[in-house]
Amino acid sequence: MDLLKMPGVVYCEFEKGDCIIRQGELVETIYYLQSGSCYRCTITDKGEEIIYGIKESNDFVKSLLGVLIIFTDGYSNNNFIAQSKCVCYKIPKKVFMEYVSDKPDILKKLLYMAMEEYRELNSSFQSRQEGKVANRLCNLLLKNAKIKDGRLLVNKTYSNYGEISKFLGIHKVTVARIMKSLKEKGLIKIDKDGIIILDQEELAEFAQGNKLISY
Incomplete structure (x- = not known):
């Protein structure tokens, strides 16, 4: 990739749990995630962690960590935490801006990604305001499920009640109550x-809001 060969781009690694970009930090460099995964989260004033999404090394634009920040005031509203060992390339902001200046296809993909994140944030806020967090939980499960050995299995990242609560911004006791209701309805089961x-x-x-869940 031409970008990774440009002057100032540096190879780096992060271990699981390392903070790649910190909340409140002035971002002068972004990172290209070559392998591994990390999650984007915010620590609220109450000290609660809310997870907004997982970044994985499977798409060039979506594997750029902190890229949207450089189109704002430059300060990160989120932490980017390594979920596994991450192999990255550290890219100075000026180098990246120079690289994309004549690449409208990449800028278009960045715009799409920004709108996806905006929609997701708006949906999260609206679901809490309207009391539809259970519907949002159903959507989270469906979006992150794949067929494996003939079964529709949810990604293990989204199978932990504590992690689900951080994604949805609700208490894990609420998650447990919703999951219990889904099991009782025969919609899901949980095994090893x-x-x-x-x-x-x-x-x-339920995910589309056509039906409501009592829990």
């Missing part, structure tokens, strides 16, 4: 492999 979706169509009805 994690959360298995048993009725995708019915779960989608």
Whole structure:
């Protein structure tokens, strides 16, 4: 990749749990995630951690950590925490801006990514305001499920109640109550492999807000 060969770009590694970009930090460099994964989160004034998303090394634009920050005042509102060992390239802001200045396709993808993050944030706020966090939880499970050995299995990152509570910004006791209701309805089951979706169509009805869940 031409970008990684430009002057000033430096190879670096982070171990699981390392903070790659800190909340409140002035971002002068961004990172290209070559391998591994990290999550983007915010620590609230009350000390609560809210996770906004997972960054993985499977797409050039989406693997750029902190890239949208350089189009704002330059200060990060989030922490980017290594979820596993991460191999990265540290890219100075000026180098990246020079690289994309004549690449409208990349700028277009960055705009799409910004709008996706805006929609996700707006949806999260609206669901809490309208009391529809259970529907949002159903959507989270569906979005992160894949067929494995003939079963629709939710990614293990989203199978931990504590992690789900951080993604949705709700207490993990609330998560446990919603999951209990979903199990009682026969929509999911949980075993050693994690959360298995048993009725995708019915779960989608709840995810889309067509039905409400009592918990």
